[in-house]
Amino acid sequence: GENVEQHPSTLSVQEGDSAVIKCTYSDSASNYFPWYKQELGKRPQLIIDIRSNVGEKKDQRIAVTLNKTAKHFSLHITETQPEDSAVYFCAASPTRTSGTYKYIFGTGTRLKVLA
Amino acid sequence: EAGVTQFPSHSVIEKGQTVTLRCDPISGHDNLYWYRRVMGKEIKFLLHFVKESKQDESGMPNNRFLAERTGGTYSTLKVQPAELEDSGVYFCASSQGIGYEQYFGPGTRLTVT
Numbered sequence: 382g383e384n385v386e387q388h389p390s391t392l393s394v395q396e397g398d399s400a401v402i403k404c405t406y407s408d409s410a411s412n413y414f415p416w417y418k419q420e421l422g423k424r425p426q427l428i429i430d431i432r433s434n435v436g437e438k439k440d441q442r443i444a445v446t447l448n449k450t451a452k453h454f455s456l457h458i459t460e461t462q463p464e465d466s467a468v469y470f471c472a473a474s475p476t477r478t479s480g481t482y483k484y485i486f487g488t489g490t491r492l493k494v495l496a
Numbered sequence: 497e498a499g500v501t502q503f504p505s506h507s508v509i510e511k512g513q514t515v516t517l518r519c520d521p522i523s524g525h526d527n528l529y530w531y532r533r534v535m536g537k538e539i540k541f542l543l544h545f546v547k548e549s550k551q552d553e554s555g556m557p558n559n560r561f562l563a564e565r566t567g568g569t570y571s572t573l574k575v576q577p578a579e580l581e582d583s584g585v586y587f588c589a590s591s592q593g594i595g596y597e598q599y600f601g602p603g604t605r606l607t608v609t
Contacts (some may be wrong), residue, residue: 385538387538399523413595414525415597415598417600422598424499424500424587424601424602424603425539425600426600427597427598433557435515452596470538470539471578472539482527482544482591482594482595483529483537483541483544483552483555484531484541484598485528485538485541486531486538486539487538488536488537489538489539495545
């Protein structure tokens with residue numbers, strides 16, 4: 382079936398250090414991989430995404446890498462700041478002939494950045 | 497531009513009762529999705545509307561759940577009768593097209609006691 386495994390479930394880092402969150406997907410038809418950040422009491426918001434024809438994408442302190450062969454993708458946050466503390470969700474989206482574009486989410490990673 | 501809105505933000509009901517959740521997507525977004533997150537687990541897909549049509553309802557858990565989107569604007573998700581395992585946060589998301597970013601609402605936290 383379709384599933385996405387996400388690790389770790391919790392991650393604590395010192396301010397200024399890097400954080401890495403890893404995901405593995407099962408459906409080889411997946412071709413779009415968004416990452417959402419959910420701060421406490423707020424809605425999930427897209428922070429970065431990557432499509433299957435690209436191996437890496439970077440946006441300031443955030444980067445995502447994709448290994449299609451291994452079905453792995455990862456989120457990298459450098460120079461972490463307290464405001465990076467949140468729950469991060471990875472997702473994979475397979476394109477079907479039916480035209481749906483649902484997201485298959487991981488279980489989330491609670492990141493705590495310690496000042 | 498107003499974001500996706502959901503109502504209510506919280507709902508506490510007893511087992512066997514009925515609850516209706518509402519989602520107002522971003523204006524002009526034809527695609528509307530419902531997701532659910534049970535405590536500590538993944539955000540799980542429930543169904544996808546394109547305008548008023550159900551494009552994919554493969555994630556709906558059972559026939560106690562009924563989603564509608566009359567007129568292709570707002571959507572409702574009714575749970576009848578509610579069971580304890582229906583507790584969780586129900587998210588709605590909308591996008592302007594297939595393959596475009598999905599914008600999420602703040603969610604409705606449903607507690608069934």
